[in-house]
Amino acid sequence: xxxxxxxxxxxxxxxxxxxxxxxxxxxxxxxxxxxxxxxxxxxxxxxxxxxxxxxxxxxxxxxxxxxxxxxxxxxxxxxxxxxxxxxxxxxxxxxxxxxxxxxxxxxxxxxxxxxxxxxxxxxxxxxxxxxxxxxxxxxxxxxxxxxxxxxxxxxxxxxxxxxxxxxxxxxxxxxxxxxxxxxxxxxxxxxxxxxxxxxxxxxxxxxxxxxxxxxxxxxxxxxxxxxxxxxxxxxxxxxxxxxxxxxxxx
Numbered sequence: 001x002x003x004x005x006x007x008x009x010x011x012x013x014x015x016x017x018x019x020x021x022x023x024x025x026x027x028x029x030x031x032x033x034x035x036x037x038x039x040x041x042x043x044x045x046x047x048x049x050x051x052x053x054x055x056x057x058x059x060x061x062x063x064x065x066x067x068x069x070x071x072x073x074x075x076x077x078x079x080x081x082x083x084x085x086x087x088x089x090x091x092x093x094x095x096x097x098x099x100x101x102x103x104x105x106x107x108x109x110x111x112x113x114x115x116x117x118x119x120x121x122x123x124x125x126x127x128x129x130x131x132x133x134x135x136x137x138x139x140x141x142x143x144x145x146x147x148x149x150x151x152x153x154x155x156x157x158x159x160x161x162x163x164x165x166x167x168x169x170x171x172x173x174x175x176x177x178x179x180x181x182x183x184x185x186x187x188x189x190x191x192x193x194x195x196x197x198x199x200x201x202x203x204x205x206x207x208x209x210x211x212x213x214x215x216x217x218x219x220x221x222x223x224x225x226x227x228x229x230x231x232x233x234x235x236x237x238x239x240x241x242x243x244x245x246x247x248x249x250x
Contacts, residue, residue, distance in 0.1 A: 009035050016042075034064075041068040046092070048076045058095070066098035075108035093122045102126035104157075106134040114169050116144035120151050127152060134159035142198050143170040149179070149199075156181025160188060165195045172198060178229075179204035186212040186238075203229035212237035 012032075015021045016039045026036035046054055058065060074092065102125070112135070123130075130152045135145070140163050149155060150173065158179065179199060183206055188196075209231045 005031060005035065008032065012036060012039070015039070037065060038068050041065055043071040043073075044069050045073040045075060051092075055092075060095040060098060063098040063100070066095065067100045069099050069102055071104040071106070072099065072102055073106040073108070074110060075106075076110065093119065096122055097125045100125045101129055103129055104132035104134070105130060106136070106159075107138055108136045110138045111166075112138060112140040112144040112148070113166065114141065114143070117147040117170060117173075120147050123148075123151060128154065131155060132157035132159075134161070135163055136161040137163070139164045139166050140195070141166050141168045141170070142172045142195055143168050145195070146173050146175060146198065150176045153177075157184075158182070159184040159186070161186035163188060163195075174201055175199065178202045179206060181206065182208040182210070184210040184212075185214055188214055200229055204231075205229065206231045208233045208235065210235040210237060 008031075012022070012025055012035050015025065019040065022036045022040050026033050026040070044054075060066075105126075131154050133148060133152070133155055134157075136159070142165070149158070158181070161184070175198075183204065185196075206229070211234075
């Protein structure tokens with residue numbers, strides 16, 4: 001008597017961290033392919049070394065595969081990133097229409113500039129599902145970042161790590177709603193305070209604010225200080241500086 005697919009699915013669930021076994025299981029029967037792909041393509045990472053290989057193997061029209069992606073990470077080679085002309089993700093835009101269940105988008109060493117507000121509709125497939133946005137060591141303009149935040153109504157987790165704020169060529173919009181959920185700020189300096197000033201109008205209403213290796217007054221003033229924002233839980237990590245000449249280990 002063949003096992004029902006519901007039971008097979010529960011068995012395969014125990015292999016979620018064993019990619020080799022999942023691949024083997026996907027070859028057992030046609031009915032097992034979808035059950036395995038759900039985990040094989042759950043977390044996808046694209047780097048400068050693997051991007052072309054991924055583009056060659058995965059068709060942008062293969063919705064059956066790409067709709068399984070829950071977390072998508074785009075991480076380019078930091079050794080060729082200079083903060084002036086970082087990589088763009090334009091080559092991946094025509095794949096995004098199939099990411100209908102994407103929950104987390106992570107971008108490393110990329111440039112988010114004037115093309116983002118102009119092409120924001122390209123992210124429409126995961127507009128109702130995205131809850132987490134992480135931007136690491138990227139160059140961003142205020143208009144691009146705010147356009148992304150405004151576009152995703154379910155966004156409750158925002159990570160900004162070592163970002164470089166670039167001058168805007170477009171009018172900077174206001175946030176359509178206060179920042180909510182969790183905000184994580186890592187290795188951002190007073191130089192970026194103009195960006196954070198724009199992110200606090202209207203004042204944020206955060207469940208958790210995590211700060212790592214930052215100058216406290218810069219972020220206190222703009223996030224939970226004079227602007228009247230609120231934070232239920234404050235977490236201090238790494239080296240916390242009260243000003244340029246004074247620091248402590250959290």
